[in-house]
Amino acid sequence: xxxxxxxxxxxxxxxxxxxxxxxxxxxxxxxxxxxxxxxxxxxxxxxxxxxxxxxxxxxxxxxxxxxxxxxxxxxxxxxxxxxxxxxxxxxxxxxxxxxxxxxxxxxxxxxxxxxxxxxxxxxxxxxxxxxxxxxxxxxxxxxxxxxxxxxxxxxxxxxxxxxxxxxxxxxxxxxxxxxxxxxxxxxxxxxxxxxxxxxxxxxxx
Numbered sequence: 001x002x003x004x005x006x007x008x009x010x011x012x013x014x015x016x017x018x019x020x021x022x023x024x025x026x027x028x029x030x031x032x033x034x035x036x037x038x039x040x041x042x043x044x045x046x047x048x049x050x051x052x053x054x055x056x057x058x059x060x061x062x063x064x065x066x067x068x069x070x071x072x073x074x075x076x077x078x079x080x081x082x083x084x085x086x087x088x089x090x091x092x093x094x095x096x097x098x099x100x101x102x103x104x105x106x107x108x109x110x111x112x113x114x115x116x117x118x119x120x121x122x123x124x125x126x127x128x129x130x131x132x133x134x135x136x137x138x139x140x141x142x143x144x145x146x147x148x149x150x151x152x153x154x155x156x157x158x159x160x161x162x163x164x165x166x167x168x169x170x171x172x173x174x175x176x177x178x179x180x181x182x183x184x185x186x187x188x189x190x191x192x193x194x195x196x197x198x199x200x201x202x203x204x205x
Contacts, residue, residue, distance in 0.1 A: 006036030013045060022052040040069035044076060056083040056090075074163035078171045081155030085176040088148035091141050092183060098134045135191070142187060149180035 013028030026049035033042045047062035060083045063076050070076075156173035159166055168174060 002035045006032045006039060006042075009035060010039065010042060010045070013049070017045070017049055017052070022049045025049040026053065040066060043069065044073075047076075047079070051079060051083060054086075056086045059083050060087075072158075072162045074159045074166050075170065077155050077159035077162060078166065081152040081159065081176060082172045084148050084152035084155060085172065085179055088145045088152070088183075089179065091145050091148070095134065095138050095141065098137060138187070139191065145183060146180065149176060149183070152176040153180070 009028045009032035013025045013032060016022070016025035016028055026046060029042050029046040029049060032039065033046070043062045043066035047059045047066060050056075050059035050062060060080055063080050063083070067073060067076055067080075153173065153176050156171050156176055159171050160173065
């Protein structure tokens with residue numbers, strides 16, 4: 001019957017999770033929920049498998065659902081806080097990737113200038129334009145990234161409110177606060193008090 005199927009799939013998911021097969025675990029938890037919509041612990045397990053896959057936005061959704069049905073759980077609040085910080089980290093990595101691309105472009109242009117025998121005509125790099133784009137991207141994402149870190153901090157504090165004895169390793173509060181501080185320091189060093197450009201106003205006809 002459906003109850004037995006749900007239980008077996010849940011156990012299968014837990015077994016997959018223990019051996020590091022997180023995608024298979026997530027599929028099993030999803031199947032368990034589809035078979036018997038009543039075991040709300042599956043939401044938490046499903047969220048754990050998504051976390052392990054690096055799918056942090058989706059993990060937040062299912063971990064919040066588990067809180068809705070299971071009540072206040074310190075470890076789940078802490079996991080949600082960790083996920084918010086990882087989403088912020090991903091946005092910072094996006095900026096770093098764009099920056100690395102610009103540095104490579106500058107290096108290629110420098111080589112072209114030194115290589116007088118090249119058969120290609122040298123054209124000035126658009127690194128200034130690219131640098132401006134990265135600057136705009138960073139400033140545009142700044143508030144969003146800080147909001148994600150702040151939400152992560154709030155969730156970790158909820159975890160400590162529910163269980164003051166939660167270890168630092170389990171809670172992540174200091175780690176999230178440190179990441180936010182590092183990002184603020186980097187922004188201040190790179191841009192000072194500069195703000196993101198205002199969107200252009202539509203022209204009057």
